[in-house]
Amino acid sequence: MQRRIDEQTAAVKVEVPAAAARRKTIIQLVDIDKTYTSGGRVLNIFSSLSYKIVDGSFLSIVGPSGCGKSTLLKLIAGLEPPTAGRVLFNGQAIDGPPKGMIYVFQQYSKSIFPWRTVIENVAFGLSTTRNISRKDRQARCKEYIDLVGLSGYEDYYPAQLSGGMQQRVAIARALICEPKVLLMDEPFSAVDAMTRAILQELLLNIWDRLPITVLFVTHDVEEAVFLSSRILSLGRPPNTIKEDVMVDLAYPRDQIETRGDPDFSSIRQRLFKSIFLQEKADEPAAR
Numbered sequence: 136m137q138r139r140i141d142e143q144t145a146a147v148k149v150e151v152p153a154a155a156a157r158r159k160t161i162i163q164l165v166d167i168d169k170t171y172t173s174g175g176r177v178l179n180i181f182s183s184l185s186y187k188i189v190d191g192s193f194l195s196i197v198g199p200s201g202c203g204k205s206t207l208l209k210l211i212a213g214l215e216p217p218t219a220g221r222v223l224f225n226g227q228a229i230d231g232p233p234k235g236m237i238y239v240f241q242q243y244s245k246s247i248f249p250w251r252t253v254i255e256n257v258a259f260g261l262s263t264t265r266n267i268s269r270k271d272r273q274a275r276c277k278e279y280i281d282l283v284g285l286s287g288y289e290d291y292y293p294a295q296l297s298g299g300m301q302q303r304v305a306i307a308r309a310l311i312c313e314p315k316v317l318l319m320d321e322p323f324s325a326v327d328a329m330t331r332a333i334l335q336e337l338l339l340n341i342w343d344r345l346p347i348t349v350l351f352v353t354h355d356v357e358e359a360v361f362l363s364s365r366i367l368s369l370g371r372p373p374n375t376i377k378e379d380v381m382v383d384l385a386y387p388r389d390q391i392e393t394r395g396d397p398d399f400s401s402i403r404q405r406l407f408k409s410i411f412l413q414e415k416a417d418e419p420a421a422r
């Protein structure tokens with residue numbers, strides 16, 4: 136499947152049904168309020184937040200530390216209830232983790248079992264799938280292990296793999312459930328810069344091949360620009376949306392060429408400036 140989404144303009148190349156389906160709204164936030172109360176302190180994170188996420192998009196969520204990026208992902212995943220308002224998934228209000236969405240955490244070591252091999256970890260993603268023969272289960276596991284580039288490592292244990300390889304196992308385990316939405320909270324922040332660059336390309340390749348929407352939280356503006364078709368930049372709580380940026384850089388993206396594109400630099404600069412100025416204004420010396 137070749138993906139050439141142009142969400143910004145209606146000038147889409149060829150109107151085929153699959154492409155049209157990918158542009159429908161898959162997730163809608165309707166007038167969301169979110170307040171945390173802890174230790175007598177009330178923290179109002181979101182106030183009347185409304186937003187639509189297009190099916191098949193790659194949306195990154197960025198913003199200053201503590202602005203509510205993870206909270207937004209948890210609201211969408213049904214892991215946190217909104218204080219007011221609704222989250223709709225394919226038009227249905229969610230009131231708990233919905234089938235069809237899956238979460239990949241930053242700490243891959245928490246997502247995979249150290250006592251299971253790669254193939255056993257990936258097979259765990261199928262544990263709620265009934266009516267699948269042992270042979271088909273093995274074949275599907277191998278297919279997803281291959282998708283994340285780990286063929287040949289089926290019988291290895293996590294401790295025998297690098298951090299990047301362990302995160303690949305976590306991704307395969309998430310994808311084998313065939314989710315419609317993949318939610319990723321800083322999934323690459325615990326690996327070194329080069330591994331991260333390789334995992335970014337791997338993720339784009341997977342997104343290109345599978346009919347999924349990716350929601351991706353990151354602190355790294357460059358990572359967001361490299362990966363995303365759209366970027367939501369949140370401001371300080373109680374916030375509404377600070378910036379909503381369409382990233383009109385062609386796919387497939389390339390770590391060298393895309394990052395050298397003047398449009399890449401100007402989007403990065405715009406978002407970096409906005410977030411940096413907010414972080415700076417919050418420094419104790421500035422108060």
Ligand SMILES: Nc1ncnc2c1ncn2[C@@H]1O[C@H](COP(=O)(O)OP(=O)(O)OP(=O)(O)O)[C@@H](O)[C@H]1O
Nearest residue numbers: 171172173178180199200201202203204205206207
């Ligand atoms: N369960 C909770 N109870 C009380 N406060 C919470 C809870 N979860 C998050 N918070 C607070 O809500 C605010 C937003 O947290 P959140 O983790 O969503 O922000 P973030 O933008 O993802 O942060 P970071 O960039 O530092 O990872 C923070 O001030 C945090 O301390």
